[in-house]
Amino acid sequence: MSKNVIFCFSGSGNCLDIAKNIAAKLGDTDIIMMRKTPEIMDVTDAKTVGFVVPCHAGGLPLSVAEHIREIKLSPEAYTYGVGSYSGYFGTGLAQINRIVPLKYWAGISHHCSCIWLFPHSVMMPMLSAEDAEKRSEELAAKIAVDVLTGKMSEKEVPDNPINAIENRAWPVLAGKKADAFAVSDECIGCGQCVKLCPKGNIHMYGGKAFIGTSCIQCLSCLQYCPTGAISIGAVSKKRERYHNPNVTAAELMQPVIHID
């Protein structure tokens, strides 16, 4: 077990990019992915335990809270959370804080991956893709210094009852959104989306991908499709795709990424 671990959920790569940037400064870090049940749950030997998660519908992505409840960590570990969001921070880190008390927390606004809701350039404040990534890297480096020095946050982890209500409604809404998936004739049958889906929800028939309804709305399949063949409702057909420039689909498929 590495000295440092970071539990990370990432759909379009922003959170994995943040986790990698923090890990690069900490050294000796296992980034344990939470898109499906984490491969490692017992991290009692780790000295620092971080959580890097996106805001989905005002809170944690589906299944993440259930996974975090199963994690075993030392009461002596330095714990921290980083929330990535586009427009509002939400209540995700407060949800984690109720399961694993966080000593330190931070937020990073980045490009919006929720293609059916907003264009990806929507964030706080609006920035070009290059500037947003530069800001994210700078903030991740600062967070890493805070973790290395064991900084404690002075302010409580933000909570928001409106976002909590929104997030409670998310499982039903996410199920409805999943019905809107479509795969166009631009599908070249490469099979990447099948391997990328954490829920095993995509299958190939006759050389073309078909998407089922068992979906956590990570949108990895859609954002990483090399031909833009996957859409989720009419508005998404016209919108530009987005994924973090420093995270490949192959990396997102890894259950654990070790960084020395």
Ligand SMILES: Cc1cc2nc3c(=O)[nH]c(=O)nc-3n(C[C@H](O)[C@H](O)[C@H](O)COP(=O)(O)O)c2cc1C
């Ligand atoms: C299904 C879904 C719901 C989202 N809901 C919110 C939200 O409620 N508030 C917000 O500010 N951003 C929201 N976002 C944007 C993401 O939090 C943001 O783009 C984040 O950086 C994505 O991280 P990732 O690339 O690691 O998946 C949502 C994204 C997705 C895919």
Ligand code: SF4
């Ligand atoms: S990733 Fe895109 S092109 Fe490849 S199989 Fe899936 S839908 Fe088709």
Ligand code: SF4
């Ligand atoms: S179908 Fe697409 S959006 Fe849904 S869980 Fe699979 S990869 Fe994520």
